[in-house]
Every structure is written in C-alpha cells, then in structure tokens.
Amino acid sequence: MSATLAVVGSFEIPTIEYAALAPIMIVMGAAVLAVLVEAFVPQRFRRVTQLVITFASLVGAFAMVVKAGGTSQIVAMGSVAIDGPTLFMQGSILVLAALAALVMAERQVDPSGDSFAPRASALPGSADEQAFTRLGWLQTEIWPLFLFCVGGMLLFPASTDLLTMFVALEVLSLPLYVMVGLARRRRLLSQEAALKYFVLGAFSSAFFLYGTALLYGFAGTVSLTGIANALSASAADSGLVVTGVALLAVGLLFKVGAAPFHQWTPDVYQGSPTSVTGFMAACTKVAAFGALMRVLYVALGGISWDWRPVMYVISALTMIVGTLFALTQTDIKRMLAYSSVAQAGFMLVGVVATSAAGLQGTMVYLLAYGIATVGAFAILTLVRDSTGEASHLSQWAGLGRRSPWVASAFALFLLAFAGIPLTSGFTGKFAVFTAGVAGGATSVVVIGVVASAVAAFFYVRVIVLMFFTEPSAEGGPSVVVPSAFTKSAITISVALTLVIGVLPQLVLNLVGQAGVFVR
C-alpha cells in the first residue's frame, strides 16, 4: 500500500517526444480515422476514402522515418527507442506494407469483387453468406484492421521495455487474427486458420508475459537496459533469469516462425486471403525479428554465452525442418510457408552472430526476403481457375508458355528465395552467413549453406515445372490480368529484388549507417 502511495506521490507528467514518434502516431491516427470512416462515410465513397487514408498515412509515416534518419535516442519515458535499426525496420515495414496494400486493394482479379468475405460474421456455407455473395456486397473493414496492425508492427521493434513490447505485440496480432479469417473463398479453411492462429498466438503471448514477469522478478524492472544492468551486477540467481529468458524467447520465436514453434505457419498461410498472407509473411517477420534482436542484443547481450548455444540449435533446426518439409509440399502456398520457416532459420544465423554485422545482415535479409515474399504472393493471386486461386503445384505446369512475363517474375522471386547471385536473396544470405562465420557460428553456417543448396532444389523445381513441363490437357488455370494496383506491386517488387541483387551497395550502405541499437 505504501509502495503504491509512493508511486502516486512521485507521479510526474510524462514527456512524449512527438516528433520522434511521428511515424507510429500517423499510422495509428489514420487507423482511428479509418474506423470513423467505416461508421460515417456513405458506402460508395468508403473505398476511395479508405485507400487515400491508408496510402497517405503510409507515405507520410515513411517521410517522417526518412526525416528522422540519424537520430539515436530513447523517448517516451524510456519505453521507445528511435535509433538506426528501428528506423531501418520501420522504413522496411512501411515499404512492404504499402506493397501489400496495393495487392489488397485489387478488385479486378476475383470476378465477385475482391478477395475478402462480404460479411465475415456469416457462417460459412449458410444461406446468409450465399445471399451476401449474390448481392455482390463488398467490404472495406480490412483497412482499419490493416492500419492498426501496421502501427503495432512499427512499435514492436522500437520498444525498449517488455511491457510496451507486449502491448505492441498484441496490437499487431489481434487485427491479424481477424484479417486471416476474411478470405472470400474457402471460408472454412480461412476461419479455421484464424482460430488456430488466435489460440496458438494467445498461448505464445502467455509465454511472453510469463517470461516478462519472471525477469521483472529478477531485475525489478521491465526496461531492457535495466535488465542488462541487473544481469551484469549479479549473475548468481539463475533460476528466474533462465526460465524468464527461455519463456520470453519462446513468445518471440513463435511470431518469427522458428522451429519447433512453427507449425501454425503452413495452415495459417494457406487459409488466409493470399494478399494478407503476403503482408503477414513479410511485415510480421521484420517486426518480430526486430523485437527479438533488441531483446537478445540489448537486454541479454551480457549473457550471450548462455543463450547462444540454444539459439544455434534452434537456427539449425529451423533451417532443416523448413527445408525438408518444403520438399514434399504439393501446394504452392504451403511450400512458400515452409520456405518462410527455412528463411527464418537463415535469418537466425545473423542473429546468433551477436555482432553489429549480424544485426545489419539480418536487416538486409529481412528487407530482401520481404520484397520477394510480397511479390510472390501477389503473383499467387493471379493464377486462377473457376474455383478461385489455383495453388496446387500440378496446376502450374507449363505456365511459362502461356504467361511468360508472370512466370518469369515468379521465377525471379523463387531465385531470390534460393539466394542465387544477382538477386536480392544472395545479398541477404551472403550478409548473414559472413556475419555468422565472423561471429564464430561456423557450424550453423555450414548447415545453412547445405540447407540452402537443398532448398534451391524445390524452388528450381517450380521453375522447371513452369517452363519445361507440358501443361495438362484440360487447359488448367489461367493468369488473370489485374488492375494497376497489383501490376505496380509486382513491378516494384521485381525492380527492388533486382536492384538489391545487382547494386547491393545501396542497401548495405543504408544498414551500415543504421549502426547498432541504442542502449
């Protein structure tokens, strides 16, 4: 009781550095505005208004990120760090989110409108749902959800205390659970994925929170710097620390999609609307890796000798599991899901390097992977037959003959995933592997090189299928001509993938300037 009083007695007005927090605030403000738009703007203007708000806020936030370049300070009463890595990751998230938003805004590909359910609340297969579809209802609820999610993602890698981080985690996750369940077609699969994601996500949040509590019990603070100081002051009390670190890591590794906490990925990626899958796969990974690295480097950097061996094993396991399971997939979305697990493993190689080079290499990898991912899932939305997207591998046979441009773009993204030189993926792999070797993680790098050689096989298999296999006799799916939204998303992704591959200098300079986490 007296403690509470003391806190109240010493209460001071918090100082908030609005300029430094501008990117987050713009997106969050736009999200609130978007909710109001849903309530008050007439149906026929809603879509235009939502698109204007979404893209304006993303561009505005990106401009503020660029403007803030070079700052390195802890703001908002020690709970948010605006430093080089934060800005780079916020910039990456905004670029990727804008690309994903272009794909979500598409309304020409699906003959019944867009790729989202007319009323998410209607029971799958019910008369209500059929009526909504027949009436051609379209929905714009996706945009406020999307903006809240992006806002959470911007805050997640910037948080410097575990409670802020937890709030950011929930803000980014909750809208995502809903978005996963919004697919127009295959409603059951979509809702199943949403519920599954929600249950497992809540489970992992509990781990995160419990870890936070234990670390608070040890350090008496939830600030990352405070925990680091407590750890350097006394290393005696190991029980709380070890359990706390492990539980915290489990929560973060779940969001990252690392083995053995990865099983949700294939189901959720497959069930979600494809444009949401691209957004989720690219942006969540950037945000989650940002938070994971900040916790590991800033709070737990002093005891890296304790957690590094465990992370070695998780990194190796993630690469192996992702690669091996991707080999046997027959559905392209599931294959890309397992491939994203494997990619998370490659990124963890940069994380376990525990050096500035490792941090910067991982950031390059995240950007390169994110761009190729958004592009690849955008192309998935275009290959369709009468029942919707044709995602079975056999349906893609001979696609290169009929639609050489689309197939070539997809091939480029696959080559980028495989890490073939002159694509962005090579730049990323090279950066994390060299950092890994320099950081003493040679054994993990060797596993990574072998895994990427195996992974090249299933990526190239799709290319072979598209270009060198006869299409099946009954015609198969066709490539739909999209509107300028998806077209520009794919074009920009292709261009960026090539630019980062051929002139890696640009992005490498950028992460070089980003430097390290502020403490």
Add this chain to the structure above:
Amino acid sequence: MSTFSGALTHAADVAPAAVAASGLFSLTWLLIGFPLAGAAVLLLWGRRSDKWGHWLGVLASAASFVVAVVLFFGMLGQADDSRTVRQHLFDWIAVGTFNVPFDLRLDQLSITFVLLITGVGTLIHIYSVGYMSHDPERRKFFGYLNLFVASMLLLVLADNFLLLYVGWEGVGLASYLLIGFWFVKQSAAVASKKAFIVNRVGDLGLSLAVMLMFITFGSVTFDGVFAQAGSASESSLTWIGLALLLGACGKSAQFPLQSWLLDAMEGPTPVSALIHAATMVTAGVYLIVRSNAIFNAAPTAQTVVVIVGAITLLMGAIIGCAKDDIKKALAGSTMSQIGYMILAAGLGPVGYAFAIFHLVVHGFFKADMFLGAGSVMHAMNDQVGMRRFGTIRSWMIVTWITFGAGYLAILGIPPFAGFYSKDRIIEAAFSRGIVVGLVTVIGAGITAFYMTRLFVMTFHGKKRWTDDVHPHESPSIMVVPMAILAVLSALGGFLLAYNNAIFEWLAPVTGFEEPHLAISSLGMEGISLVVVIAGAALGWFLYDRRPVAEIAPAGNFLTRAARADLYGDAVNEAVFMRPGQYLTRSLVWVDQRVVDGAVNGVAATIGGLSGRARRMQTGFTRSYALSMLGGAALVVAALVLVRL
C-alpha cells in the same frame, strides 16, 4: 614456393602488380559486352528475331573474338611485366572491410582462355547455323550459346573469386539450358537435371572456398588472396585448396562428380563440342591454375589433385573403350583428357603451363572431333550407335580427313598437336614419381586403343547401316569450321610450343619449371610413342581385321562395368539418392500417417469437407500447442544445462 632452375625461371608470387586499364585495354569489357548483348536481344526480342537471330549470335561471338585478337596483339607490344591489366567497372560491394570491386583482369592466362573461348566458340556458332537449320527454336539456341560465351568470359576475366563465382553459376545455367534444349525428350530433361544437381555439389565447394578465403585473408580479390597466401597456416590453405578442388571436380566432371558429363551428351552436338569439350569443362583446370599461389603452399591439397586427376584419366579411358555411342565415347575421352590436365595442374609449377597448353590443344582437337561426330550423325539420320556405322569414309571424305586430324592429335602422333602437349605432361608426371608417370603412359595407351576403335568402327570396316540411311557430306557451313579446327589440331601444337613460346608467355602468371627426368626427354617420347602405337594396333586388329557385331555382345565383367560408367550412377544412387529418397519418403509418411492420418481416418467416416475441416481444427491446434510446450520445456532445459 618451389625452387626454380633452367633458363625459364619465373615465380608467380613476384608477378607484377596489375596496371589500370587505359587506351586499347579499356576495351576489355567489350569482350563480355558483345555476347551478353547478343543473348539479351535474342532472348528478349522473341520470335521477331527468328529470321536473322542466328547471324546476330555468330556476329556477337565473332566481334568478341576480334576484340580478343586486338587485345592480344596489344599485350604482345607491352613489356613482360606490364601485361597484367585491370579494368575497374564499378564498386560492386563495399561495406566496411568487405570490398568487392567489379573488376576485370586481363593477363597472359586469361587472354589465352579468351582467345580459345571466342575463337573455337565462333567456329561452333558458324557450324550450328547449319546443324540447327531445321530446328524451329534455332534463335533461342543461339541466345543460350551467347549467354554461355558471356558467362564463360566473365569466369576467366574476373579479378576476384566472387565475380568468378557469378560467371561459374552463369555457365552452369547456360549448360543446363543447353543440355535440356530438346527438353521434350525425357532423357534430355533428366540429363539436364542431373548436370544441374551434380554441379550444385561442386558449386558448394567453390562457395565454401570463397568464404574460407574471406575468413583467412579478409579479401576475395586475386591480388589480396595470393599476396597473403604465404603467410596463412598450411591447414587453412589445405582446406581452401580442397574446397576449390571440389568446385573444379563439379564443373570439370572429375571423380567423384563425373557422372553428369556422359548424360550431358543428350544436348545438341555443337553444345557438346563447345561446352562439354572445349570450354566449360576446362573451368576447373582454370580455377586450379589461377589459384596456384594457394596450391603451391598446400602440398596435401596438391597430392589430392594429382590423385583425382589420375583416377579420372583412367576411368574416362576405360569408359571410352566400352561405349558404342559415338558421342559418349568422345565424352569418356574428354573426362580422361581433363584428368590429364588436372593431374598436371596438381604437379605445381612444373605442370601448370603444360596443363594450359594441353587444354588449348584439346580444345582444338576435341571440338574438331565432336563437330565431325555431328557431321556423321547429320548424315546418318541422327543415329549415334557406332555398331551401325562403318566404311563411311567413302561418302564423307572431308569429314574423314578432318576427324582423322583430330584422331592423330589425341593419340599424340608427331607432328600432330597432342604429341607436344601430352608428352610434356607425361614427362612432368615422371618427375613427380614413377607411379604417376606410369598412369599417364598407360592412359595414353588406352586412349590410342579406344580412339582407334571409334575411328575404325565409324569410318572403316564393313557397311553395317540400317536400311534407311543415305550418307552425304555436310553443307560447307559445317565443313569449313571443321577444316579450320583440323588444321589447328595438326599444326597448333607445334606452333604454340615452338621455342617454348606458350610456356614463356604464361610463366609470369603460372611460374615455370623444367621437369627433371632420369632418362632423356627423347627416350621418354620414344617409350610413350611405342605404347600409343601398340594400343592403336590392338584397336585396329580387333575392330578392322575382325567383323564388328551389329548388336553389342554381352562382354566380360570389365566391359559391362565400363558400359555402366563404372557404376558411377549406382554409387551416387546408393550413397546420395536412396538415403535422400528414404528421408523424403519417411517425411511424407510422417506427414501422411501421423499428421493427416488422424484427420483422414475421421474424414472417411464422416465425409464431406466441413466435417473434415472441423476435425482438423481441433486435432491440429492441440498437437501444435503441445509441441510448442515441449519446445519451450526443451529451451528452458537447454538454457539450464548451458548454465551448469
């Protein structure tokens, strides 16, 4: 560094520093630029360039050759120590201490390769205009050929290992596309896949080598690596050397990664001549000779190189003896000849220049013979079985003469080209040790036997044709390149070796050392000539004097083994493929039985998608959560263990 003696004493490690490209040498980038532009136009312009596309391809390659010749004469005009030129195009990667410029390096070694690649390449382009004239996809074929030439030139002109790796992957891609060019044929598609996979194993070696170099030397540029090679520990140099060797084995079809080359003969014949005889397969030799500073300081790696070369040269020769398919027999011979080069490259400064010399000469005569084989196939309705050839010389006199020049060259009959190059390698091998020397002499004897068998079965003996063939000489657009290559096969060796010209030329890069022999060089030549003639006589006796069966006889154990490529595929299957298959199968089993099984079982009873999906939901999530919990427990346990 080894000691030097004799008049020609140069050391690679005192090689003069490269000077920045200026004047004439600023044209270096055009070497790659022409074929690259050609490939871009042919592949991107599409069907609109069908009419004239093949001539554009020829022109791009020829333009590159002209530039190469001009640059070569420009280099001749320079003093010995200012012939190494570096052209800086742009900064490729520059982060902190990691700097990789996009630089081209023109020196005596690379210009030798450039002349071979563009010269022989252009001849093969011209030949292909005739050979592929009936193929509807001829334009695409020339696009791939140009892409290959550009990649190969990048490989040999790169000034650092990372850029070399880009060219290395580029030739791999072009080779994959060209082997599978007739991908409608199942065997061609399988062969291209196999070449791709085996080459990935080799590429893994090269990429490991590049990373090891960066760790050891902090640099991947040639100057940066070679200048510090003396100061690194021998064990790290040995590992780098072995990784480089693995890379070389993949590209050059050396034991144990040899199996793809024989299947690669599914590609169009000009491809076999260009890629699988004259140029790409020699990339491994280039890599080892280029990295001589590393191998000179890593004797263990050198010994392994010699062993690999020796094994391959015998394997290739034995396989060549049993093949009835004319192209596969030539492919076995290619393996064997590259084995000679690798072996020579493993001998150190005493062998580098000889390896390159044999490589150039082999480029002449092997391309000549492959084009000859293509000409024969053209005349025989695309048949390749030599048991259904015979006495073709009367119908194809020019092909017989040009092929004959290549045949005498590979046997090493003076004054044909192979005599000069192969005997030098045999001498160098004897200076290393009696066993290595004997292997090279025995290899020469077997070579004489199987080449005589091939030559006699094709051009001499009795007529064993199928009923529907009407042999005829090929059109002159195919004959002229063959004739030029035949002249080079006949005279090239003498001209290049005259007054040790090529060895002096290469010495500043590779170093040079005269082999020391127990007996005189003339005696050595005599012995190997006797062995060669004995082999040839045996071949002539067995296949010209006695009738050849139209259907291959069962043969003894050795013949059957050689027909099956000495069980190279069986070993690959047992060691790599089956365990891999078992692994994937068991994964599929786990996925289907453990994961899907529960669901499927329920689905079968309830039926319908909704029932199935509902069950999936509960079953899956619970088990996922359980495995997350297990994972979390393991992480905690592991952290506790590490703490202890």
